[in-house]
Amino acid sequence: MPELPEVETIRRQLDAVLPGARIVAAGAHPSAKFATATTAKGAAIDAVRRRGKYLLVDLDDGRELIVHLGMTGAFSIATGSEHGGPGPYTRAWWELDDGRTVVFDDTRRFGRIAVVDAGDYRSLPTLHDLGPEPFDPVFTPKVLWEALRSTRRRLKTQLLSQRPVAGVGNIYADEAFWSAQVHPARRTLTLPQAERLHAGIVEALRQGLDGGGTTLRDYRGVDGSRGENQFRLACYGRRGLPCHRCEAPLEAAVWDGRTTTFCHRCQGPTPRR
DNA sequence: GTACGGCCCTGTTAGC
DNA sequence: TGCTAACAGGGCCGTA
Numbered sequence: 001m002p003e004l005p006e007v008e009t010i011r012r013q014l015d016a017v018l019p020g021a022r023i024v025a026a027g028a029h030p031s032a033k034f035a036t037a038t039t040a041k042g043a044a045i046d047a048v049r050r051r052g053k054y055l056l057v058d059l060d061d062g063r064e065l066i067v068h069l070g071m072t073g074a075f076s077i078a079t080g081s082e083h084g085g086p087g088p089y090t091r092a093w094w095e096l097d098d099g100r101t102v103v104f105d106d107t108r109r110f111g112r113i114a115v116v117d118a119g120d121y122r123s124l125p126t127l128h129d130l131g132p133e134p135f136d137p138v139f140t141p142k143v144l145w146e147a148l149r150s151t152r153r154r155l156k157t158q159l160l161s162q163r164p165v166a167g168v169g170n171i172y173a174d175e176a177f178w179s180a181q182v183h184p185a186r187r188t189l190t191l192p193q194a195e196r197l198h199a200g201i202v203e204a205l206r207q208g209l210d211g212g213g214t215t216l217r218d219y220r221g222v223d224g225s226r227g228e229n230q231f232r233l234a235c236y237g238r239r240g241l242p243c244h245r246c247e248a249p250l251e252a253a254v255w256d257g258r259t260t261t262f263c264h265r266c267q268g269p270t271p272r273r
Numbered sequence: 274g275t276a277c278g279g280c281c282c283t284g285t286t287a288g289c
Numbered sequence: 290t291g292c293t294a295a296c297a298g299g300g301c302c303g304t305a
Contacts, residue, residue, distance in 0.1 A: 001297085001298065001299080003299095033281095053299080068299080068300080069299095070282095070298090070299065070300085071282085071283095071297075071298060071299070072282090072283085072284090089283095106282095107282085107283065107284070108281090108282045108283050108284080108297090108298090109281075109282050109283080110281075110282065110298075110299060110300080111299095112299095112300080124300090125300080125301070125302095126299085126300060126301080151275070151276085152275090152276085153275085153276065153277090157276095157277090160298095160299075160300095161300095162299090162300090169298085169299070170297095170298065170299085256276095256277070256278085257277090257278075257279085257298080258298070258299095259296090259297075259298085275305105276304105276305090277303105277304090277305090278302105278303090278304085278305105279301105279302090279303085279304100280300105280301090280302085280303100281298105281299105281300095281301095282298105283297100284296105284297095285295105285296085285297090286294100286295085286296080286297105287293105287294085287295075287296095288292105288293085288294080288295095289291105289292090289293085289294100
């Protein structure tokens with residue numbers, strides 16, 4: 001499930017090989033989530049950027065091709081002779097003027113594609129209201145603290161909304177809260193806790209990036225490679241296993257529809273509500 | 274405006 | 290062995 005480290009890994013791979021190529025043909029799944037991918041036809045690719053979990057492909061005609069990978073989205077690039085047409089889970093493909101074809105597969109169809117005027121993200125609410133990039137100097141502990149104090153929702157639910165900071169999903173949120181020793185179901189936090197959580201977020205994402213992403217099942221790089229970070233996770237998915245810090249068995253619960261793994265001993269007791 | 278539940282999807286896994 | 294139900298979850302939308 002691609003979060004910032006996985007999307008950034010893919011962005012680097014695409015940005016190394018796509019700029020300069022022109023899209024000469026395109027196809028897409030009929031679903032409204034993917035159909036507009038074909039409107040990129042005719043444009044050349046200037047660069048591949050990223051905001052949070054969104055890939056932003058700059059086109060030379062003043063538009064952007066935006067791709068969210070959802071849960072199972074993956075890119076691959078085939079040369080003319082390799083491309084055997086769309087596979088059963090191909091949701092979009094773009095044929096380039098140099099004979100290559102960029103293919104977007106997404107088994108569960110949680111992904112999304114849009115082509116918009118550059119910078120006009122009104123049709124993508126989460127991107128439109130996205131918080132700061134976690135590695136940007138403007139993302140400070142104080143900024144995080146202020147953002148998390150602005151509502152009374154559970155802290156983890158707020159992080160997953162992408163508004164306090166961009167790019168954190170379920171895996172890295174659990175890792176960050178565990179690292180910070182802050183309970184994810186809390187609704188308030190002190191400035192020192194926010195400082196620890198800030199460090200935990202940056203550390204978890206940095207580690208994920210260094211490991212080339214986390215491959216639990218579906219995530220693959222453009223070249224089909226798997227990430228390595230799944231072997232470094234301290235908390236996510238380790239329900240019942242001993243906490244690396246205090247040896248207590250990690251617990252898991254569902255809040256706001258999301259499974260959360262945590263240590264009841266060193267992250268503190270679960271809030272009553 | 275805010276909080277929260279439900280829906281979209283399909284492969285995998287657990288349970289009977 | 291084979292079937293069914295539960296589960297995974299990011300983003301969006303409807304409702305209270």
